[in-house]
Amino acid sequence: MRHHRAPARTPDLVPDPRDRTGTSRPTPGRPDWDGPVEPPWATARLADMHVVAVLAMDDIVPSDLATPLDIFGRTRLTDGRPAYEVRLCAARAEVTTGAFALRVPWRLDALTAADTVIVPGCDNPTTEPDATVLDALRTAAAGGARLASICAGAFVLAAAGLLDGLRATIPPSTSTRTSCSSTTARS
Numbered sequence: 001m002r003h004h005r006a007p008a009r010t011p012d013l014v015p016d017p018r019d020r021t022g023t024s025r026p027t028p029g030r031p032d033w034d035g036p037v038e039p040p041w042a043t044a045r046l047a048d049m050h051v052v053a054v055l056a057m058d059d060i061v062p063s064d065l066a067t068p069l070d071i072f073g074r075t076r077l078t079d080g081r082p083a084y085e086v087r088l089c090a091a092r093a094e095v096t097t098g099a100f101a102l103r104v105p106w107r108l109d110a111l112t113a114a115d116t117v118i119v120p121g122c123d124n125p126t127t128e129p130d131a132t133v134l135d136a137l138r139t140a141a142a143g144g145a146r147l148a149s150i151c152a153g154a155f156v157l158a159a160a161g162l163l164d165g166l167r168a169t170i171p172p173s174t175s176t177r178t179s180c181s182s183t184t185a186r187s
Contacts, residue, residue: 049085053114053140055156056090056104057122057133060097064120064150087114091132097123108136117145121152134160 052072056065068086075083089111090104111117117140137160141147149157154168 049082050116051085051087051114052116052118053087053089053106053111053145054118054120055111055133055137055153056088056095056102056120057129057156058095058097059123059127060095061121061123061151062097062100064153065097065102067150068118068120091130091136108132111136111140111145112143114140114145117147119147119149119153119156121150121154122156125152125155129156129159137162 089106
């Protein structure tokens with residue numbers, strides 16, 4: 001089981017000079033921040049934060065990928081600091097899906113350092129995932145990371161053998177398909 005680190009001391013906050021109520025705080029890095037100095041949480045080391053890694057693969061469902069990035073990436077603590085460090089990870093520097101290609105800043109080794117790993121669904125869940133992806137997921141699970149999937153991402157976890165003997169919820173449109181014929185996961 002992974003041990004959670006004690007949170008770092010909350011930095012002193014620099015208020016937004018436009019805010020006369022003292023209640024709102026703009027998000028660092030956005031164009032609406034024009035405070036006198038960079039807010040302290042914008043450059044703070046993220047070492048004590050909960051790390052959420054989102055796996056990107058070719059033919060990923062764009063909304064399945066965007067949802068965890070948006071939700072965890074926009075979540076803020078009451079003092080305005082980010083609640084999570086979010087990492088978009090892939091086996092290669094670029095993945096393609098539909099009409100666009102996506103540059104990915106983190107490699108698969110970032111999955112093994114994550115507290116939570118999220119696996120979005122792919123357009124074709126019957127395609128066998130790359131062996132390096134499956135190995136990275138197994139390593140993350142063995143290290144105590146919490147794993148979750150969105151939609152047909154459950155097939156990737158099943159292909160890695162991480163759902164063997166467990167129940168999994170899958171989309172009705174994919175219930176007659178399987179991505180790994182040797183899996184013992186039940187739907």
